[in-house]
Amino acid sequence: MILLRLFWEFFKTGLFAVGGGMATLPFLYDMGAKTGWFTEAKLADMVAVSESTPGPIGVNMATYVGFETAGVPGAAVATLGLICPSIVIILLIARVLKQFRNNPTVDAVFYGLRPCSIALIAAAGLLVAKITFLNPGVRTFPELLRWKELLLGVVLLVLTRAVSPLKKLHPIVFIALSALTGIVLHF
Amino acid sequence: MKLLTLFLSFAKVGVMTFGGGYAMIPILEREIVEKQGWASSEELMDYYAVGQCTPGVIAVNTATFIGYRVAGNAGGVAATLGVVFPSLVIITLIAGILTNFADLPAVKSAFAAIRVCVCVLIFNAVLKLWKGAVKDKAALILFLLVFVLSLLFSVSPVVFVLLCGAAGIVLTRMGVRGK
Numbered sequence: 258m259i260l261l262r263l264f265w266e267f268f269k270t271g272l273f274a275v276g277g278g279m280a281t282l283p284f285l286y287d288m289g290a291k292t293g294w295f296t297e298a299k300l301a302d303m304v305a306v307s308e309s310t311p312g313p314i315g316v317n318m319a320t321y322v323g324f325e326t327a328g329v330p331g332a333a334v335a336t337l338g339l340i341c342p343s344i345v346i347i348l349l350i351a352r353v354l355k356q357f358r359n360n361p362t363v364d365a366v367f368y369g370l371r372p373c374s375i376a377l378i379a380a381a382g383l384l385v386a387k388i389t390f391l392n393p394g395v396r397t398f399p400e401l402l403r404w405k406e407l408l409l410g411v412v413l414l415v416l417t418r419a420v421s422p423l424k425k426l427h428p429i430v431f432i433a434l435s436a437l438t439g440i441v442l443h444f
Numbered sequence: 445m446k447l448l449t450l451f452l453s454f455a456k457v458g459v460m461t462f463g464g465g466y467a468m469i470p471i472l473e474r475e476i477v478e479k480q481g482w483a484s485s486e487e488l489m490d491y492y493a494v495g496q497c498t499p500g501v502i503a504v505n506t507a508t509f510i511g512y513r514v515a516g517n518a519g520g521v522a523a524t525l526g527v528v529f530p531s532l533v534i535i536t537l538i539a540g541i542l543t544n545f546a547d548l549p550a551v552k553s554a555f556a557a558i559r560v561c562v563c564v565l566i567f568n569a570v571l572k573l574w575k576g577a578v579k580d581k582a583a584l585i586l587f588l589l590v591f592v593l594s595l596l597f598s599v600s601p602v603v604f605v606l607l608c609g610a611a612g613i614v615l616t617r618m619g620v621r622g623k
Contacts, residue, residue: 273605307535311459316528348508350498358490365616369609379591380595389560436555
């Protein structure tokens with residue numbers, strides 16, 4: 258039964274997540290909250306592992322969630338659920354590729370979908386940020402913030418955006434760097 | 445035979461794709477265009493562009509396109525299964541190992557810090573996508589509406605996707621695009 262549910266949840270994700278792997282994040286967030294299969298913190302960890310292992314990140318996240326929820330069969334079923342809509346949609350579009358690219362209605366729909374997709378990713382990112390930078394259950398100001406995490410965040414932001422030769426490095430480098438920092442400074 | 449070649453070629457692409465997205469293009473270029481001759485560079489970019497704006501993971505969409513071109517519907521399926529196969533094996537192995545070590549203090553510390561990095565990576569992904577998606581006022585308003593509403597209400601993202609697709613048509617008809 259859980260396998261069927263997994264397939265269905267990932268089928269929906271594959272059908273509605275537009276804009277690549279990270280676009281599946283808001284759907285996974287919603288899935289965790291609705292089904293209780295995994296926590297927000299666990300989801301953030303799964304994103305990290307998916308970014309640092311071979312394979313497209315969207316596929317990796319589906320496999321990971323499926324495995325955590327229902328073992329190896331779960332991994333297979335979640336991944337198949339995710340790719341089923343793609344296969345059907347692309348096989349249909351492939352027959353009419355030229356007309357599809359030049360169709361004004363298709364263009365209009367995607368004009369609306371693109372900002373929507375980014376907004377959903379940004380909102381999911383903010384929720385990950387909340388569990389990362391704030392102490393749970395604390396309401397007084399300076400104690401609320403996790404200073405070590407905030408400091409690391411600022412350093413990483415500068416390294417990945419402003420320092421020119423570093424910007425082009427693969428995310429895995431920064432993930433490894435963060436892991437080391439966490440172990441050495443006892444996060 | 446062709447199906448097996450498709451499966452294996454795309455399994456190779458899957459193994460070499462780290463994180464997906466643009467990092468995948470040079471790998472596809474080498475395997476699909478230069479080695480197998482299944483598509484030209486221009487066709488590959490077309491598939492990639494359409495794969496980007498259709499639902500699903502871009503790598504999967506591109507694989508289905510090329511597989512279909514080489515060997516019809518069965519080819520599309522074979523290529524797609526190929527591209528996800530390495531993920532299935534590798535992630536299952538890693539997840540299995542991590543489950544056993546998840547309670548070690550060092551692993552917990554590492555992941556607490558890695559989460560910070562994930563936030564920064566998501567932020568960077570949003571900035572990168574922003575340039576191509578939010579080009580005028582109407583798109584900016586759509587972005588803000590979805591961002592705020594999705595944080596305030598626990599509605600399935602599906603609802604926002606459907607509404608925004610419809611909004612795209614209405615806004616285009618009203619002629620507010622590009623302003």
